[in-house]
Amino acid sequence: METVKKENIPEEFFPDGTPVDGWFYDTRIPGLEELGRQYVLTRYNILDDGKIHTEEIQKLIDTAAEQGGGVIVVPAGTYLTGSLFFKQGVNLYVAEGGTLKGSDDISDYRICETRIEGETCRYFSALINADSVDGFTMCGPGTVDGNGLRSWKAFWLRREWNPQCTNKDEQRPRLVYISNSRNVLIAGLHLQNSHFWTTHIYKCNHVKYLKCHIFSPAEPVKAPSTDAVDIDVCSDVLIKDCYMEVNDDSVVLKGGKGPWADTAPENGSNERIIVEDCTYGFCHGCLTCGSESVHNRNIVIRRLKVSDGKNLLWIKMRPDTPQLYEYITVEHVTAKVQNFININPWTQFFDLKGRTDIPQSRVEHISMRDCECECTHYFNVTSQEEQYHLSDFDFENLHIRTENSGFAPDIVENMTVKNVRVETSLAD
Secondary structure (H helix, E strand, O other): OOOOHHHHHOOEOOOOOOEEOOHHHHOOOOOOOHHOOEEEHHHOOOOOOEEEHHHHHHHHHHHHHHOEEEEEEEEEEEEOOOOEEEEOOEEEOOOOOOEEOOOOOOOHHOOOEEEOOOEEEEEEEEOEEEOOEEEEEEEOOOOOEEOOOHHHHHHHHHHHOOOOHHHHHOOOOOOEEEEEEEEEEOOEEEEOOOOOEEEEEEEEEEEEEOOOOOEEEOOOOOOOOOOOEEEEEOOEEEEEEEHHHHHHOOOOOOOOOOOOHOOOOOOOOOEEEEOOOOOOEOOOOOOOOEOOEEEEEEEEEEEEEEEEEEEEEEEEEOOOOOOEEEEEEEEEEEEEEEEEEEEOOOOOOOOOOOOOOOOOOOEEEEEEEEEEEEEEEEEOOOOOOEEEEEEEEEEEEEEEEEEEEOOOOOHHHEEEEEEEEEEEEOOO
């Protein structure tokens, strides 16, 4: 990618005063011709014929890597596959009218050591996987389709039989999993119908999502736990000009869970994350901290339009995990949501694992400003001092129309409110 000229970079800062690096302003998407030697599926007898082509596509990826890199090109048509593992120097391009479609048979996804739900364990690989790569690009105007309907139905049937079943019990793959990598670009693609989380990045830095359309349905069959973007122990991430509509959270900050999660080497912080100029359809959380997260710092979401969210800012406080959420800014947002801000204990699958005390957590330096919101609950925040402490909240230039205000500034140490108008007329 071209470097943004210094004189064109605005002077901006993250919430704690750290300068925003010029990398965040370079939003050019490379053309196909810039991605290296082209390996077009149909030239290697990988056809739109309804057959599963996992072995053939993986062989093509391996060949491209051995020959110095290039780009796997998915042309017009629908090409079925199981889990694929991209290697250093090999990119992915899905052309207009092209669809790379996942198998709906879990046996087509390799079991391997991976990261899922705040834990490192053996589980199913994603449809698209990349590990320890530098400079991986997946882009194009086409579609990557998880083909998840079969597993969604199976999940809800299992949940009816066993209401305590976990997300992993149904055995379903993610759509994209990228780990231990840097300089990653995901651009232009339609990413849809994932069995499980749609995209998951773990221990990555300098990752951009540009102009993506990420979708999973909430009806007629709900696509369970199909988060749009799961950010897990990552730094320097930009999500810009994307559309997100999923039957769970849109942007989720992960990082680990458990009573000693903050000391485990596989866990860690998310830092310097910007989500901007995005449009949201239905989702559970526009920005969610948790439910497996230990430390998030310097998070900015701005210039968003939200038509049907459950929570604008959702901070899940696990009583079995030490958490620090700090320097989070939400600004210039127009939204229709159930909760403007939601901070409450989160006890799903609670497990202290023998620890006798409750780990202490903090939420501090939260700014919400220049927002116009229609909501059911404005301030859905519960005080729980024995578990977590809230401090240094700044609410400024807000216009809120709500059924229930619930505003309780006394539960926050050092709460600043300036030019906030709350109208409670919606219930009338």
